[in-house]
Amino acid sequence: MTRNRPDVVEALPLVEVDAPGAPPGCRRRLVETARLHWSIGDGGDPADLAQRFLAAHGVDRDDLARPGRHDPDAAVCGAALYLSAAAGAYAIGVSPGAPSPAPALPDLVVVVYHHTDRQAAPRPPTPWRLGPWRDSWTPAAHADAVGAVRAAIARGDVYQVNVVGHAAAAYTGDPLPALTRLAALPGARYGGTLHGPGWALGCASPETLIAVEHGRLVTRPIKGTRPATAAGRRDLLASAKERAEHVMIVDLERNDLARVARTGSVRVDELFAVRRWCDLWQAESTVSAAPADGLGLADLLRAVCPGGSVTGAPKHAALARIAALEPVGRGASMGALGWVGPDRLDLGLTIRTAAADGDLLHLWAGGGITWDSDPAAEVAEAAAKAAPIRALLAG
Structure with missing residues (x-):
């Protein structure tokens, strides 16, 4: 854990906060006052560490059923929170999988911000060059992993597993402006960045991992992809395979929320909406529930992380397959990124996410595998998800 100094807010440097979910009216009038970095090798429970660190710095989320209030004139605004997929698995006692290809990136980051009356200046532009992408596995190896999942399904070990690939490219210059551009991608509900010493990540995720909205816990799993054409939309709506895969994950999310919800309050508000x-x-789909009395942030994170749409069903068995099959860790991808404030919680799932570490830029993409999956089609789908991000990062 590191603590910024000095403690006098007026003496701290201004930052323009780009974390997803940060209050728009506050983003250019914030100073960072405290920061927690944690990696799996440090030991302890990351979910509990996050909750206790936030409470110690004025963001008490020990009871999410109790409504809070954001006061733009108060000292504390809130905090950016990032939790890696590996940390989510570790917190529930499951193997975190292969080592991350971006080891400088922590597995948990919490950054607390205070309001100030000053205004942050925009970050000046710098030269930027991105080299060719190098994939961590070949299309054939990716297809073989799909085949291995299908074999596990045939044996009855799992029903569905999300398989993710990785690519890296060398760069020169400041990566943060390039990562910031990801927020401009259409549908990037959780577009934003977070950075620290020697690392930065940028997100263009459309998917809500967990939020508290109007007093309810809300998750919006995404599963099922087609090209954005009229024919692609018809095909997605008509696909029995995609609908079955989607409903399986919705059921998993219902079960995850039920563990931390008021009895009988879980409901599916919207099913298989095409966006x-x-x-x-x-x-x-949108799944929601009323939080159980006394539900704290730590218990909620352990219930929903890693996200069901990027793991599979059953979740623990799917995570075991992922650890055995994926040669490279998920790093910044498939985790949680967003904002925790006195009045709100809004965390996106870090799909469509890139990270810089040292001299390399990293990107991950994949998809859910069922018995009906075609290996070549799954490889093509992962490439289609990565293509807009690769193009924008090249800049």
Whole structure:
């Protein structure tokens, strides 16, 4: 853990906060006052560490059923929170999988911000060059992993597993402006950045991992993808395979929320709605529940992380397959990124996410595998998800 100094807010440097979910009216009048970095090798429970660190710095989320209030004139505004997929698995006692290809990136980051009356200046532009992308596995190896999941399904070990690939490219210059551009992608509900010493990540995610909205816990799993054409939309709506895969994940999310919800309050508010992200149609559902009395942030994170749409069903068995099959860790991808304030919680799932570490830029993409999956089609789908991000990062 690191603590910024000095403690006098007026003496701290201004920052323009770009974390997803940060209050829009506050973003250019904030100073960072405290920061927690944690990695799996540090030991302890990351979910509990996050909750206790936030409470110690004025953001008490020990009871999410108790409404809070954001006061733009108060000292504390809120905090950016990032939790890696590996940390989510670790917190529930499951293997975090292969080592991350971006080891400088922590597995948990919490950054607390205070209001100030000053205004942050925009970040000056710098030269930027991105080299060719190098994939961590070949299309054939990716297809073999799809085949291995299908074999596990045939044995009855799992029903569905999300398989993710990785690519890296060398760069020169400041990566943060390039990562910031990701927020401009159409459908980037959780567009934003977070950075620290020697690392930065940028997100263009359309998917809500967990939020508290109007007193209810809300998750919006996305599962099912087609090209954003009229024919692609018809095909997605008509696909029995995509609908079955989607409903399976909705059921998983219902079960996850039921563990931390008031009895009988879980409901599916919207099922298989087709929405657009860049040049793709995607199917999204909304599942919500009333939080149980006394539900704290730590218990909620352990219930929903890693997200069901990027793991599979059953979740623990799917995570075991992921750890065995994926040669490279998920790093910044498939985790949680967003904002925790006195009045709100809004965390996106870090799909469509890139990270810079040292001299390399990293990107991850994948998809859910069922018995009906075609290996070549799954490889093509992952490439289609990565293509808009690769193009924008090249700049």
